[in-house]
Amino acid sequence: MREILDDIxxxxxxxKKVAVAxxxxxxxxxxxxxxxxxxxxxDGEVAGSVSGGCVEGAVVSEALAILAEQSPGRMVSFGYSxxxxxxxxxxxxxxxxxxxxxxxx
Amino acid sequence: MLLYERxxxxxxxxxxxxxxxxxxxPNVGAKLMxxxxxxxxxxxxxxxxxxxxxxxxxxxxxxxxxxxxxxxxYGPEGQATPEDLVDTPTxxxxxxxxxPPPQMWIFGAVDFTAALGRVAKVLGYRVTVCDARExxxxxxxxxxxxxxxxxxxxxxxxxxxxxxxxxDAVCIxxxxxxxxxxxxxxxxxxxxxxxxxxxxxxTHNKRLERLAEVGVSGARDLERIMSPIGLDLGGRTPxxxxxxxxxxxxxRRTGHGATSLKNTSxxxxx
Numbered sequence: 001m002r003e004i005l006d007d008i009x010x011x012x013x014x015x016k017k018v019a020v021a022x023x024x025x026x027x028x029x030x031x032x033x034x035x036x037x038x039x040x041x042x043d044g045e046v047a048g049s050v051s052g053g054c055v056e057g058a059v060v061s062e063a064l065a066i067l068a069e070q071s072p073g074r075m076v077s078f079g080y081s082x083x084x085x086x087x088x089x090x091x092x093x094x095x096x097x098x099x100x101x102x103x104x105x
Numbered sequence: 106m107l108l109y110e111r112x113x114x115x116x117x118x119x120x121x122x123x124x125x126x127x128x129x130x131p132n133v134g135a136k137l138m139x140x141x142x143x144x145x146x147x148x149x150x151x152x153x154x155x156x157x158x159x160x161x162x163x164x165x166x167x168x169x170x171x172x173x174x175x176x177x178x179y180g181p182e183g184q185a186t187p188e189d190l191v192d193t194p195t196x197x198x199x200x201x202x203x204x205p206p207p208q209m210w211i212f213g214a215v216d217f218t219a220a221l222g223r224v225a226k227v228l229g230y231r232v233t234v235c236d237a238r239e240x241x242x243x244x245x246x247x248x249x250x251x252x253x254x255x256x257x258x259x260x261x262x263x264x265x266x267x268x269x270x271x272x273d274a275v276c277i278x279x280x281x282x283x284x285x286x287x288x289x290x291x292x293x294x295x296x297x298x299x300x301x302x303x304x305x306x307x308t309h310n311k312r313l314e315r316l317a318e319v320g321v322s323g324a325r326d327l328e329r330i331m332s333p334i335g336l337d338l339g340g341r342t343p344x345x346x347x348x349x350x351x352x353x354x355x356x357r358r359t360g361h362g363a364t365s366l367k368n369t370s371x372x373x374x375x
Contacts, residue, residue: 001203002116009113024128024176024199035174035201072134099128099199105109105136 001037007047008039008103017042018103019063023050027079028094039103042067050098054078063100073101108136108150115140121204123169125161127152130196131181139165141204144271157183157196165200170272170358171229172206175199206231207272211250212258212288213279214241217303220343221276222249224351230274235261237284258284262291274299274354276334280308286315293326299354301334309333336363 001022011018023036031052038048038056040063049056055078062076079095115122121141127133132153139162140147148162160183168174177200179185180193209225211218214236222232226249234250235258236242242255254261269275275292277285277300285302289312292300304312309332316322335349336356356363366373 001201005113005117022199022201033174034176034199073128074133075128099126101126101134103109105107105134 001035004037004039004048007045011039011041011045012103017067019067019100020103021050021059021063021076021098021100023096024075024099025097026094027097030094030096032096040064040067051078051096055096055098059098059100066100067102071102073099075099108138111149112138116203121169121202123165123200123202123204125152125165125198125200128176128197128199130194132196137161137165139169141169152196152198154182157181159183160185161198168200168202169204170207172202172204173229174201207274208233208269209274209276210235210261210269212236212275212277212284213281213303214238214243214246214253215278217278217343217346219247219249220347221278221350222247224344224347225274228351228355236279258288258291262288262294266291266295269295269297271296271298272358273297274301276350277302278334280304282312282315285312286319289316289330290319290321293321293329299357300330301350301353302330302332303334304332306333331357 008018019040021038023032023034025034032050036050038046038050038059040046040060044060044064046056046060050059058078066073075097077095077097112122112124123139125137127135135152137148137150137152137158140149146166151158152161157179160179164177177198178190178195179198180190181196184190184193207230209230210233211221212235214234218234222234225232232250233252233254234242234247235254235256237255237257239255242253244253247253275297277288279285280303289300289302302312331353335346336353338345338349340346340349352363
């Protein structure tokens with residue numbers, strides 16, 4: 001989270017809406033530990049990362065949807081091993097669970 | 106000021122803080138934060154229910170203490186035991202800690218060191234093993250250690266003593282006067298929360314004489330030195346000794362008397 005604060009500040013100063021995705025759980029092997037964070041602004045600009053690059057694209061789409069819906073946030077999972085998980089698998093074969101929320105707190 | 110702005114400033118100044126977020130259940134997105142500034146701990150924000158806040162704040166403070174990040178599940182009013190959670194909608198809370206893990210420095214590359222290192226890892230410590238003897242102080246003998254350093258105590262404390270604080274522990278297992286006296290002196294010069302030194306009562310008494318010779322004799326210093334090391338659990342193996350040491354570290358931190366709960370009354374978690 002620390003590494004994305006500068007970008008978030010800049011976006012907020014420009015009046016942009018911002019969503020933050022954080023890894024909350026990894027099952028099996030995963031590229032980043034819980035706490036890895038990525039921020040997305042309403043224009044689709046990105047700071048930070050939550051995986052080795054496997055799921056970032058899908059996270060941007062979800063983050064933009066959450067901002068558009070004015071959702072309080074939700075859990076999103078990616079991986080091969082979970083039926084509910086999105087199909088954009090992780091190359092490592094694990095499952096990554098993210099919480100994506102608007103920065104409105 | 107928004108909670109986020111307060112959080113951001115704390116993270117920037119490297120103030121230890123743990124942030125709890127409801128990720129599933131009622132009040133998704135609600136936040137509670139435990140902040141440690143010096144010796145004071147404050148709770149800010151709310152997860153949406155006062156009972157849940159009270160229970161979660163305790164756990165969040167514990168995670169902050171241990172430097173851990175993870176998910177916990179509660180009932181909507183903070184119920185935390187499995188029996189209470191049956192047939193109850195649960196609240197999932199992601200607790201993220203922004204603090205370096207506590208450190209444990211273990212002096213002496215002996216059998217007890219390996220066992221203590223393993224138990225310390227379970228408790229979330231960053232473990233450093235230090236010994237001046239190159240053939241014993243190897244990563245192969247202590248694979249659980251985050252680092253193994255070949256050094257005498259004095260230079261180790263000169264270089265890195267300032268990184269030790271109240272959450273950290275120094276355990277001196279050498280039994281060797283050449284090593285344990287300077288290690289004790291080095292540890293006393295820091296604000297480290299726990300200093301334990303291994304040895305029998307006889308060794309301990311002799312060590313006190315040697316410490317007095319180098320000028321360590323003040324009541325305040327002697328009070329900080331836990332020796333013989335560990336709680337009196339009656340254990341014998343290195344692993345049992347490691348548990349006795351770690352239990353003593355926890356008891357010193359919490360100020361609890363380390364007796365069986367069966368024999369005490371009052372709040373368990375205060």
